[in-house]
Amino acid sequence: MITQQRDRIRSLFLQPSESYRLAEGARLLGITPAALKRETTFDIHEVYRRAGKWCFSWKQLANIALQARWTLEEVVDALGADAATALPPLLALRTVTVRLPAFIVCALETAASEDGKTVSAYLASELLEFAGTVVDRMEAKVPGLRAAYHFPAPCPKLRRRAN
Numbered sequence: 498m499i500t501q502q503r504d505r506i507r508s509l510f511l512q513p514s515e516s517y518r519l520a521e522g523a524r525l526l527g528i529t530p531a532a533l534k535r536e537t538t539f540d541i542h543e544v545y546r547r548a549g550k551w552c553f554s555w556k557q558l559a560n561i562a563l564q565a566r567w568t569l570e571e572v573v574d575a576l577g578a579d580a581a582t583a584l585p586p587l588l589a590l591r592t593v594t595v596r597l598p599a600f601i602v603c604a605l606e607t608a609a610s611e612d613g614k615t616v617s618a619y620l621a622s623e624l625l626e627f628a629g630t631v632v633d634r635m636e637a638k639v640p641g642l643r644a645a646y647h648f649p650a651p652c653p654k655l656r657r658r659a660n
Contacts, residue, residue, distance in 0.1 A: 502527060502567075506575035509555075509562060510583045519551035522558050526566050536561045559649040568618040587645035 509525050517525065523533040530551075537545050545551055553561075563569065573580045573590050580589070609619035632646045 502571070503575040506562075506567060506572055507579070509559060510572065510576060511579055513555040513559075515555065516547075517553045517555070517558055519553075522551075522553045525558065526562055528566070533561070536565050556649045563649070568614070569621065570615070570618055585641060585645040585648050587639070587641045588648060 505525050505527055519530045519533060523530040526533060533553075534551070545553055545557065563572065567575075569588065570590060573584070573588075576583055605616050605620060609616045612619055614622070628642075628646055632643050636643045
């Protein structure tokens with residue numbers, strides 16, 4: 498992982514601010530202010546403005562970071578041991594071994610490659626919708642599931658995008 502990316506992730510998740518100006522938010526994410534504005538294209542822009550100026554809450558910026566900039570795997574790797582305190586416990590990454598038919602593995606590898614993702618990141622994004630369908634009925638059995646699914650908490654009108 499590039500040191501600058503690691504530092505940006507650590508700064509955003511370990512030193513959260515109440516709000517970020519457009520330039521500051523863009524710098525933290527390692528993108529241009531115009532690119533950060535584009536990330537809000539499908540949202541109501543007024544949600545990101547105060548007194549007519551662009552302003553992002555930590556939750557809004559963290560949502561954009563996790564949806565459009567960094568995978569959870571990159572965030573966890575950058576946070577290292579601090580991930581245990583900065584993220585909900587159920588966002589801890591686990592290695593799972595499954596046996597699948599070769600054609601499914603080939604399809605996963607191809608689709609992940611086309612999206613510029615690892616198989617893990619691709620599969621996690623594909624399974625996010627599945628998790629959303631079971632989170633309400635499973636919360637009683639697995640406390641914290643809802644908090645992990647919604648981390649860092651949904652912003653008004655912010656929608657999860659398929660990367």
